[in-house]
Amino acid sequence: xxxxxxxxxxxxxxxxxxxxxxxxxxxxxxxxxxxxxxxxxxxxxxxxxxxxxxxxxxxxxxxxxxxxxxxxxxxxxxxxxxxxxxxxxxxxxxxxxxxxxxxxxxxxxxxxxxxxxxxxxxxxxxxxxxxxxxxxxxxxxxxxxxxxxxxxxxxxxxxxxxxxxxxxxxxxxxxxxxxxxxxxxxxxxxxxxxxxxxxxxxxxxxxxxxxxxxxxxxxxxxxx
Numbered sequence: 001x002x003x004x005x006x007x008x009x010x011x012x013x014x015x016x017x018x019x020x021x022x023x024x025x026x027x028x029x030x031x032x033x034x035x036x037x038x039x040x041x042x043x044x045x046x047x048x049x050x051x052x053x054x055x056x057x058x059x060x061x062x063x064x065x066x067x068x069x070x071x072x073x074x075x076x077x078x079x080x081x082x083x084x085x086x087x088x089x090x091x092x093x094x095x096x097x098x099x100x101x102x103x104x105x106x107x108x109x110x111x112x113x114x115x116x117x118x119x120x121x122x123x124x125x126x127x128x129x130x131x132x133x134x135x136x137x138x139x140x141x142x143x144x145x146x147x148x149x150x151x152x153x154x155x156x157x158x159x160x161x162x163x164x165x166x167x168x169x170x171x172x173x174x175x176x177x178x179x180x181x182x183x184x185x186x187x188x189x190x191x192x193x194x195x196x197x198x199x200x201x202x203x204x205x206x207x208x209x210x211x212x213x214x215x216x217x218x219x220x221x222x223x224x
Contacts, residue, residue: 038202049160049196053092065094067216075219083109085124085151088141093157094191111149114142121178123148151186158192162200165209165222179208187211
């Protein structure tokens with residue numbers, strides 16, 4: 001894939017993570033008695049939110065990402081976290097790659113999540129703006145060179161969220177598996193569009209809440 005193009009839409013339409021069925025994937029913390037109801041609710045909400053997100057044009061997404069970044073940097077001293085994990089934006093996600101670049105410029109380390117085995121925790125491979133990239137699992141760009149690091153903080157994309165700090169993701173369970181394997185757990189920053197809030201995602205034993213959620217309009221901090 002070579003050096004990435006900063007302005008490309010980074011993943012192809014073949015990346016259909018939302019089509020994974022939650023109930024088909026093993027979970028680190030088990031399932032609650034209301035899991036059947038919860039999974040049906042999540043599937044419907046996930047589909048609705050993804051369709052809504054795709055209606056935003058690039059200018060709208062860039063404006064939201066800029067406003068969100070300002071709120072994030074005002075609320076969190078990212079310099080306190082040496083290794084910052086971020087994500088390569090797909091399917092209309094807010095693009096915070098510039099935050100990773102700034103973190104590197106200030107002396108920090110940035111890393112991207114890499115799926116190395118299906119249904120297992122991800123690894124985090126060190127990334128730099130000059131890094132050669134290749135297509136990884138689900139066709140998402142990842143560094144070509146495997147240099148594993150352990151993140152102190154993570155920027156985690158959310159499809160939806162609730163007021164208790166729980167996230168609605170794509171349903172693959174990779175972040176839940178990964179976070180449950182960390183000890184101590186890193187600082188988890190959920191990144192979301194403000195209008196993707198739900199009354200509740202009906203959290204289950206395997207769901208891991210965020211430390212903080214930031215949107216283009218506000219910051220939600222949770223005491224754990």
